[in-house]
Amino acid sequence: MRFGSLRHWTLGLMGGSTLLAAACSLVSTPPSPNHQAILQRAAPAQLAQLDFGRQATFARCIPPACPIRTPKTLALETPDPSIKRTDAPIPTEPAPPAVPLAPALKKEVSRTLTLRFGLGSAKLSPAARTELKGTLPDLKSARRITIIGRTDNTGPLAFNDSLALARAMAVRDHLLKTHPRLTPALTIKAQGGCCFVAPNDTQAGRTQNRRVEVVFQMNDGLPP
Numbered sequence: 001m002r003f004g005s006l007r008h009w010t011l012g013l014m015g016g017s018t019l020l021a022a023a024c025s026l027v028s029t030p031p032s033p034n035h036q037a038i039l040q041r042a043a044p045a046q047l048a049q050l051d052f053g054r055q056a057t058f059a060r061c062i063p064p065a066c067p068i069r070t071p072k073t074l075a076l077e078t079p080d081p082s083i084k085r086t087d088a089p090i091p092t093e094p095a096p097p098a099v100p101l102a103p104a105l106k107k108e109v110s111r112t113l114t115l116r117f118g119l120g121s122a123k124l125s126p127a128a129r130t131e132l133k134g135t136l137p138d139l140k141s142a143r144r145i146t147i148i149g150r151t152d153n154t155g156p157l158a159f160n161d162s163l164a165l166a167r168a169m170a171v172r173d174h175l176l177k178t179h180p181r182l183t184p185a186l187t188i189k190a191q192g193g194c195c196f197v198a199p200n201d202t203q204a205g206r207t208q209n210r211r212v213e214v215v216f217q218m219n220d221g222l223p224p
């Protein structure tokens with residue numbers, strides 16, 4: 001008897017709870033005034049880009065939930081003080097090899113001695129021998145010695161040519177007698193009716209033309 005009463009009491013309690021829940025679900029709670037004001041002040045929905053490039057997509061959003069643009073800045077690179085900077089050397093072209101300069105040729109110095117002869121004579125006078133003796137320094141340094149015989153214009157040309165040659169040979173023989181080693185350096189030239197140094201219309205001019213020129217050719221400062 002007690003067990004049946006307890007069962008009926010339990011079923012009645014469950015049924016009452018069910019009716020109460022159904023009644024609560026039928027009652028609607030009106031929205032609060034603050035919630036309506038927030039909805040009225042909210043901005044309209046916007047279309048926002050969610051990515052970039054070919055992967056860009058678009059979606060509707062309501063601020064402030066929409067993405068906003070922000071300025072982009074690049075971080076400044078702070079040099080590492082522990083790293084020492086070394087500038088690479090600039091390659092330079094190698095200097096061309098120095099070309100040795102050829103030794104400068106020394107000037108060839110020429111000195112001339114003039115010996116006078118008598119009319120129609122090829123004999124050396126004592127004065128001419130003395131002058132030849134005084135040419136000893138030139139004889140030692142000369143590389144070439146040229147002996148040139150001359151005459152005036154008196155007489156036939158053929159005779160004058162022979163006389164000019166005889167005068168040159170007289171000087172050569174005297175030099176070889178006193179300095180035999182001069183043979184390789186000696187050269188003879190002779191011409192009668194040529195190369196006058198003075199007019200032949202006076203005695204003084206003809207005396208100057210009857211001569212032998214001894215030309216000493218040498219390199220300055222060099223031995224023969």
